[in-house]
Amino acid sequence: MKAKNAFADDFESTLTLSNGKIKDLRIKAFEEFSKVGIPTNKDEFWKYSDPSVILNLDFEFNDTGSTDEDDYDVVLVNGKIVKSVNNCKTGTIADGLLEGYLDENILGYKENPFMNLNNAFAINGCYIILEPNTENEIRILNLITNEGRQQAVYPKFAIVAGKNSNSSIFEEIRIIGKGCNFVNSVMDFIIEDGAILEHTILDDFAEDTYHIANIWVKQGKDSNFISHNFSAGKRLARRDFNVELLETGANCELNGVYLVDGDNHIDHHTTIEHKKSNCTSNEHYKGILDGNSRGIFNGRIHVHPDAQKTDAIQNNQNLLLSDNAIIHTKPELEIYADDVKCTHGATVGQLDDKAMFYLRTRGINKKDARQLLMRAYVGEIIGKINNEKIRTEMMETVLERLPKGGE
Amino acid sequence: MIKIENLHVEVDGNQILKGINLEVKAGETHAIMGPNGSGKSTLAQVIAGHEDYEVTQGKVEYLNKDLLEMDVDERACEGVFLAFQYPVELPGVNNTYFLKSALNAQRKYRGEKEIDAMEFMDLISDKIKLLNLKDSLLKRPVNEGFSGGEKKRNEIFQMAILEPKLALLDETDSGLDIDALRIVARGVNTMRKKENAIIIVTHYQRLLNYIVPDFVHVLVDGKIISSGDKNLALELEEKGYDRIIKEAKA
Numbered sequence A: 001m002k003a004k005n006a007f008a009d010d011f012e013s014t015l016t017l018s019n020g021k022i023k024d025l026r027i028k029a030f031e032e033f034s035k036v037g038i039p040t041n042k043d044e045f046w047k048y049s050d051p052s053v054i055l056n057l058d059f060e061f062n063d064t065g066s067t068d069e070d071d072y073d074v075v076l077v078n079g080k081i082v083k084s085v086n087n088c089k090t091g092t093i094a095d096g097l098l099e100g101y102l103d104e105n106i107l108g109y110k111e112n113p114f115m116n117l118n119n120a121f122a123i124n125g126c127y128i129i130l131e132p133n134t135e136n137e138i139r140i141l142n143l144i145t146n147e148g149r150q151q152a153v154y155p156k157f158a159i160v161a162g163k164n165s166n167s168s169i170f171e172e173i174r175i176i177g178k179g180c181n182f183v184n185s186v187m188d189f190i191i192e193d194g195a196i197l198e199h200t201i202l203d204d205f206a207e208d209t210y211h212i213a214n215i216w217v218k219q220g221k222d223s224n225f226i227s228h229n230f231s232a233g234k235r236l237a238r239r240d241f242n243v244e245l246l247e248t249g250a251n252c253e254l255n256g257v258y259l260v261d262g263d264n265h266i267d268h269h270t271t272i273e274h275k276k277s278n279c280t281s282n283e284h285y286k287g288i289l290d291g292n293s294r295g296i297f298n299g300r301i302h303v304h305p306d307a308q309k310t311d312a313i314q315n316n317q318n319l320l321l322s323d324n325a326i327i328h329t330k331p332e333l334e335i336y337a338d339d340v341k342c343t344h345g346a347t348v349g350q351l352d353d354k355a356m357f358y359l360r361t362r363g364i365n366k367k368d369a370r371q372l373l374m375r376a377y378v379g380e381i382i383g384k385i386n387n388e389k390i391r392t393e394m395m396e397t398v399l400e401r402l403p404k405g406g407e
Numbered sequence B: 001m002i003k004i005e006n007l008h009v010e011v012d013g014n015q016i017l018k019g020i021n022l023e024v025k026a027g028e029t030h031a032i033m034g035p036n037g038s039g040k041s042t043l044a045q046v047i048a049g050h051e052d053y054e055v056t057q058g059k060v061e062y063l064n065k066d067l068l069e070m071d072v073d074e075r076a077c078e079g080v081f082l083a084f085q086y087p088v089e090l091p092g093v094n095n096t097y098f099l100k101s102a103l104n105a106q107r108k109y110r111g112e113k114e115i116d117a118m119e120f121m122d123l124i125s126d127k128i129k130l131l132n133l134k135d136s137l138l139k140r141p142v143n144e145g146f147s148g149g150e151k152k153r154n155e156i157f158q159m160a161i162l163e164p165k166l167a168l169l170d171e172t173d174s175g176l177d178i179d180a181l182r183i184v185a186r187g188v189n190t191m192r193k194k195e196n197a198i199i200i201v202t203h204y205q206r207l208l209n210y211i212v213p214d215f216v217h218v219l220v221d222g223k224i225i226s227s228g229d230k231n232l233a234l235e236l237e238e239k240g241y242d243r244i245i246k247e248a249k250a
Helices: A002-015 A020-036 A053-054 A094-099 A113-120 A352-359 A366-382 A388-400 B040-048 B072-077 B094-109 B115-131 B148-162 B176-188 B230-239 B241-249
Strands: A076-077 A080-083 A087-093 A126-130 A135-153 A156-161 A167-193 A197-201 A206-219 A224-232 A234-245 A250-259 A265-274 A278-288 A295-303 A310-320 A326-335 A340-347 B002-011 B015-022 B029-033 B052-062 B080-084 B091-095 B166-170 B199-201 B215-222 B223-228
Touching: A002 A020, A002 A366, A020 A094, A020 A113, A053 A206, A053 A234, A076 A126, A094 A126, A094 A156, A113 A167, A113 A206, A113 B080, A156 A197, A197 A388, A206 A224, A206 A352, A206 B015, A224 A234, A224 A265, A224 A388, A234 A250, A250 A265, A250 A295, A250 A366, A265 A278, A278 A295, A278 A326, A278 A366, A295 A310, A295 A340, A310 A326, A310 A366, A326 A340, A326 B094, A326 B176, A352 A366, A352 B072, A366 A388, A366 B091, A366 B094, A388 B166, B002 B040, B015 B040, B015 B052, B015 B223, B029 B230, B040 B052, B040 B072, B040 B080, B040 B166, B072 B080, B072 B094, B072 B199, B080 B148, B080 B223, B094 B115, B094 B148, B115 B148, B215 B241, B223 B230, B230 B241
Parallel strands: A076 A135, A126 A156, A135 A167, A156 A167, A167 A197, A167 A206, A197 A224, A206 A234, A224 A250, A234 A265, A250 A278, A265 A295, A278 A310, A295 A326, A310 A340, B029 B199, B029 B215, B080 B166, B166 B199
Antiparallel strands: A076 A080, A087 A126, B002 B015, B002 B052, B215 B223
16 A cells, blocks of 8 residues: 555645646546556456556656657657647646647546546646647657666657647657656547547567556547557556547557567556447457466457447458467447447467468477568558558567577 | 489378388489378478478488588578478568568578679569469468469479479379469479479379479388389279288288
């Protein structure tokens, strides 16, 4: 319980940093969090990723740190903006609220206790307004640096894609230094009518990090949200996507690759809420698990009664490279409309022996043949990135991270 | 080039090859014929190094080395090539990339430097014409969506690029129409040189009209029961396997 108190102490000590409306919203968020606290694996939603382990550690709020990294438009260090773009409206979440660019709901009650906790620490964060009818390319560095402490950091983004805007946002999560991190991050997207937003996340390996990430997306009429999520394992890593298709003709695409090795862990929970008719969702996640790693994929598609003519596809494929790696994969379909098309599939397997033999009969050694097959497997997902520059970059970076060893 | 002595092979506890003796010298082309299930394909797979087959007796000497001691890829780098009866589809693996990786792996093994991009493109465009394959197949994943004939021609195309010392053609003729058969045969014939050898595994004499073998062997129930020149193949075609088997036993 000491950690829960520590959250309270941290909260109290940082409360003076806000005032007025923001302070009230933070207090309310912390109250909501305190009602539930940190969940345990007794809760079905957290069955394979028990966040209560963080209660054994003494995390302390931190938002200090610096970097001279220059290759990005927006840089957050331990949740605090240290650099921002000039050609878009950006600033802290608090500024965004005070200046009326963001709605109060952004800090309102959320079902997930970690989102309430993140809201309670909404001191920094970053909002980005992509103006209607504009085209944008933004590179974000979400840097966690640690000088050897047990630190809690709360990165927070609120991104509004204005009507008919067309944007590509690349976000790199990088974890450096020593010590232990509890990273509780939230990214809110509001995709207005006719807007297209492509979001690519490149996550970092980190052994001594507990990372809970929530990405919430609200989509307007005929909007497109295309997500590419390249995750790496951590001591505990959980990334939830919650996409609401709120108006007709909205489309979302969730693509993902997770590569885990050693004793690392990765958990993806995705929920797509089909609320109105003629929306499509297309989800394709692939994983490669080696060593003693553990992966979880839980994909939920919820088709509401008004969501006739829904077209939803979900697919999760896994390669297990070692006898000790584990994957739990679970599709969940809840359909309350009658004129819909929903398909889902999950596979778990090893590298194809026939393909391995074929490659080796051409002179390619075992190790290279394995790499070649893994590259092809993961390359299919990377190939879906529309932005050419990011696609090329990810082909290089992600493929470099493929498990090297193993038999 | 290759000397097989008293080769016994099992798969899942079933004995498939029961004492094969065969010597193939450089410059020679041998055809191995036999009914279904006689062990022809097993012989080809064992020479290529498939790990599902267990050699229980005998030895295979290849270029004065113990072939059975070598890994699959090592055999390939030493010049052994298997044209598959059922070429494997490799989704997501670009055909050109695959060919280049294979060629460079073999060059590296031989201590040569990697082929440069221009040189490689010249090599491919040369050989692709020989096999009458569409350029578009180079950009596609290996064998994925290829017709049966394209897959077989793609095997011989790979062989033309890799220039093996010992080529094993495992029922390369099956599923080919007469035009494709001629193209494949032309491809193979241009690779017949005095320093290489070819072993053709087939059911039918048909392919042997176009690739004329120096020797023909009849494999039945895991043993070579009869050997001869190209006329043996014609005799087989005329009499059928049953009579040849009876005559051999008599």
